[in-house]
Amino acid sequence: MVNQISPLEIERNAGNFAYPETHLHDAGVGLTEDTIHYISNIKEDPEWVREFRLNAYKTFLSKPMPTHWASKDLEAIVFENIRYYLSSGTQAKRSWEDVPDDVKRTFERLGIPEQERKFLAGVEAQFDSEAVYSNIKAAVGEQGVIFVGSTEGLKNHPEIFRKWFGKVIPTGDNKFSALNSAVFSGGSFIYVPPGVKVKHPLQAYFRINAENFGQFERTLIIVDEGAELTYMEGCTAPKFNTATLHSAVVELVALKGAKIQYITVQNWSANVFNLVPKRAIAHEEAEVKWIDCNIGSRLTMKYPGVVLKGRKARGEVLSIALASNGQHQDTGAKMVHAADETTSNIISKSISIGTGRATYRGLVHVPKHLKNCKNNTECDALLINANSRTDTYPAITVRGTGNSVQHEASVSQVSADQIFYMQQRGLTEAQAMSLSVNGFVNDLVRQFPMEYSVELKRLIELEMEGSVG
Amino acid sequence: MSNETAVLDDVMEIEAPQEHSAPAILSGIPEGRGDDLPGWFHARQEEAWTRFTSLPMPNRKDQAWRFSNVNALDLAPFFLGQAPDDDERREILARSSSLEQVAGRLIYADDFLLRRDPLPEALRNAGVILKPLERGLIEHEELFRKHFMAQPTPLGSLKFAALHEALVKSGTFIYVPRGVEVELPIEIFHWLNGENASVFPHTLLIADELSKVTVLEHFRSAHAGRRGFACGVNDLVVGRGAKVTYVCAQNWDESVLAIQMNATTAERDASALSLNVNLGGGYSRFESFSRLAGEGSRSDLLAIAVADGTQEFDARTLQDHASPHTTSDLLYKNSLSDRARTTFGGLIRVEPQAHFTDAYQTVRNILLSDDAEANSMPGLEILADNVKCSHGATSGQLNENEMFYLLARGIPASVARQLLVTGFLNEVVERLKHPAVTEYLEHAISEKLGRRPEFRP
Numbered sequence: 007m008v009n010q011i012s013p014l015e016i017e018r019n020a021g022n023f024a025y026p027e028t029h030l031h032d033a034g035v036g037l038t039e040d041t042i043h044y045i046s047n048i049k050e051d052p053e054w055v056r057e058f059r060l061n062a063y064k065t066f067l068s069k070p071m072p073t074h075w076a077s078k079d080l081e082a083i084v085f086e087n088i089r090y091y092l093s094s095g096t097q098a099k100r101s102w103e104d105v106p107d108d109v110k111r112t113f114e115r116l117g118i119p120e121q122e123r124k125f126l127a128g129v130e131a132q133f134d135s136e137a138v139y140s141n142i143k144a145a146v147g148e149q150g151v152i153f154v155g156s157t158e159g160l161k162n163h164p165e166i167f168r169k170w171f172g173k174v175i176p177t178g179d180n181k182f183s184a185l186n187s188a189v190f191s192g193g194s195f196i197y198v199p200p201g202v203k204v205k206h207p208l209q210a211y212f213r214i215n216a217e218n219f220g221q222f223e224r225t226l227i228i229v230d231e232g233a234e235l236t237y238m239e240g241c242t243a244p245k246f247n248t249a250t251l252h253s254a255v256v257e258l259v260a261l262k263g264a265k266i267q268y269i270t271v272q273n274w275s276a277n278v279f280n281l282v283p284k285r286a287i288a289h290e291e292a293e294v295k296w297i298d299c300n301i302g303s304r305l306t307m308k309y310p311g312v313v314l315k316g317r318k319a320r321g322e323v324l325s326i327a328l329a330s331n332g333q334h335q336d337t338g339a340k341m342v343h344a345a346d347e348t349t350s351n352i353i354s355k356s357i358s359i360g361t362g363r364a365t366y367r368g369l370v371h372v373p374k375h376l377k378n379c380k381n382n383t384e385c386d387a388l389l390i391n392a393n394s395r396t397d398t399y400p401a402i403t404v405r406g407t408g409n410s411v412q413h414e415a416s417v418s419q420v421s422a423d424q425i426f427y428m429q430q431r432g433l434t435e436a437q438a439m440s441l442s443v444n445g446f447v448n449d450l451v452r453q454f455p456m457e458y459s460v461e462l463k464r465l466i467e468l469e470m471e472g473s474v475g
Numbered sequence: 476m477s478n479e480t481a482v483l484d485d486v487m488e489i490e491a492p493q494e495h496s497a498p499a500i501l502s503g504i505p506e507g508r509g510d511d512l513p514g515w516f517h518a519r520q521e522e523a524w525t526r527f528t529s530l531p532m533p534n535r536k537d538q539a540w541r542f543s544n545v546n547a548l549d550l551a552p553f554f555l556g557q558a559p560d561d562d563e564r565r566e567i568l569a570r571s572s573s574l575e576q577v578a579g580r581l582i583y584a585d586d587f588l589l590r591r592d593p594l595p596e597a598l599r600n601a602g603v604i605l606k607p608l609e610r611g612l613i614e615h616e617e618l619f620r621k622h623f624m625a626q627p628t629p630l631g632s633l634k635f636a637a638l639h640e641a642l643v644k645s646g647t648f649i650y651v652p653r654g655v656e657v658e659l660p661i662e663i664f665h666w667l668n669g670e671n672a673s674v675f676p677h678t679l680l681i682a683d684e685l686s687k688v689t690v691l692e693h694f695r696s697a698h699a700g701r702r703g704f705a706c707g708v709n710d711l712v713v714g715r716g717a718k719v720t721y722v723c724a725q726n727w728d729e730s731v732l733a734i735q736m737n738a739t740t741a742e743r744d745a746s747a748l749s750l751n752v753n754l755g756g757g758y759s760r761f762e763s764f765s766r767l768a769g770e771g772s773r774s775d776l777l778a779i780a781v782a783d784g785t786q787e788f789d790a791r792t793l794q795d796h797a798s799p800h801t802t803s804d805l806l807y808k809n810s811l812s813d814r815a816r817t818t819f820g821g822l823i824r825v826e827p828q829a830h831f832t833d834a835y836q837t838v839r840n841i842l843l844s845d846d847a848e849a850n851s852m853p854g855l856e857i858l859a860d861n862v863k864c865s866h867g868a869t870s871g872q873l874n875e876n877e878m879f880y881l882l883a884r885g886i887p888a889s890v891a892r893q894l895l896v897t898g899f900l901n902e903v904v905e906r907l908k909h910p911a912v913t914e915y916l917e918h919a920i921s922e923k924l925g926r927r928p929e930f931r932p
Binding site for chain 1: 536537538541542827830840842843844845846847848849850851852853854855856857858859860861862863864865866867868869870871872
């Protein structure tokens, strides 16, 4: 019965709008050494950053596209047609009143409700390349927490920034980390001093608002010994005719006993290539948890990783992917165990709708002479329509005795019996589908912060609304 | 093979041909090799050689060779096998025993047929064919041409498939006609004998509608510590409603480089079961491509590897569901000691039309030493809906509670360890419904485990 339902279309109109662009700086289309000098000049980069960018550019040119294992769709990216830098030229704003009106309107449509700001410790919203709005509650600043844009971070806090920048994800890690290293602008830099527990989540919204414009933000978060932080990132972009590229790099460092929770809700419009290397280093007894939810984009390739560097470190990835018509969500996780007694947990749930394709790609590595390392991986896939597709490609390496690794995956569809049962009790087919799909992801969604789990449930309901006549 | 003129139906031993110097395999198809073969086959071998030379050697960036030690694939040292001398023949024949009762038996050394025990008369009269490959291709040309290496090689070894096709010289051709059941197993021995010899064993099994047959193939080395290269193919064509069981007992010497390629096609309601027991070889790769072509077909893929020393076992599988209502079930288990490595790369592929598929894939590794390494890549690609698919991969060690339980009952630690590892591996072997074959395999496994110091009392 499930087969007959027409492919479901996500409600995208909420993000499908654009305001006139008033960019003061524009690096033009295409990427050459001149583009990099242009970006460096505008941003008044220190000399080491300029050199870093130029070296990264060379690495980018020398690296092949990873099409020997990844989707051939990557070949649709034409690097010459992308704008690598745009800026409204305004300084980062500290108070809401200073934010230009049209930008404010954009955010309103995105649904950052005013009252929500009361609960959020700070809002760092990125409009195109530069942070246009940045606000940290006084209390957090007083605790010594640094929450600024990456440009401000590398200029004003070089002693912390340089120590970790590019260390978790080296420039040469892959073609897209090299690209980001060459042209990065925007993104957040956060430092939490030892023992400071940031009670409210820090939050940043990202948004692409210029046709053919790639967004290359760079986020570096360092949480010092015994400190705790939750960071949230949500994305949505207006629809454009030609494909857009988003290639950020996110690096996290959790020092001894620190805890980081990094939450992403990705809802780019369906023409965006979203290629984002994300990795964390967890030192002794530190905990890093990635909560990654991918709903939008044309092709997402994102495998948040944790390098478990210190004894008893713990890494976790919770991943939800929703692949609708024409979308490919190629997501997963990487867990590299590098010390004794480290544990990692990966739970991935994906839903494929219409011609959507959801892929789990994972890597678990336990090298030799480690003791009592544990990994648990669970991947569940739900197929809604007859032409939906799901794949699972894990790679697991275990050496030596004393470690245990398990991987499990299952694929299923919404059971016809369940739908029949609910319809018999007066629910419409769409309501029944929605309930069923929400039930499938419920145990994961419950682990999300409240406002995100509400948003997610609403998104799934929206999706199901269009599912039957 | 030119002296292959005796009446087929007698037990016979084949005389050794004259000596001549052994050419290296990389120098190509030797002069005069195809003279006694039909022109079409010779042309095919020439074409395959051209293909072999034009294809690149595998490298680790290739997903199909991820984690593989591709440096082990140096073919330069190997020569085409020569006929064994009389003493060697006698010794090899004396050692070619495993089951007491078989339907028929073929024994090869360095690709030379040494002995053939024909099928019983009743089966011959029923139309069952068991012949060396080079006779099958002449006497049953149509059937042979239809099925000989007719399946694609999707798991990475295109180059080695071409090499096999170019240099294959002997092997086994089996045909079971409609409705005929061969109760006892057909047994095939392939021996590596000469110094740096290479063999290209080929088994082509065609089971017609509603027939039933079991084949047990042995791979062994005549001399301990003697290097060699084996590049084999075993293709199973399972017709409508037919049941085929194929067992491979691979026990090459630990210095041998071995690559084995399999393609199994299951037609409507057919059922295929393959069991690969991998004990020997230095680098041993096994590719198994199982295609569920007909509605209601079923394929069971079973394998175990007992890896020690510096052995590397590299298994690649594809369960390809091309029709609705098909089932496949894979269970691979590895035990690893010393510095051994195993790699499992498996994929369940459910094609868009293959609704109501049941597909399972389970890989379990037990690591018994600190330097052993197990790599698992269990994959799923599902393009249909209404499917039940799952896969699981685990890597761990002996269960402490189970060890404690056995120790508490006065069983010495070494014996307890062997019991647990044997129990772990035998779960796979016991899926086989041939008590005699199961018993033989369990014996071969415990013999290898028994050589290890940690299992000795």
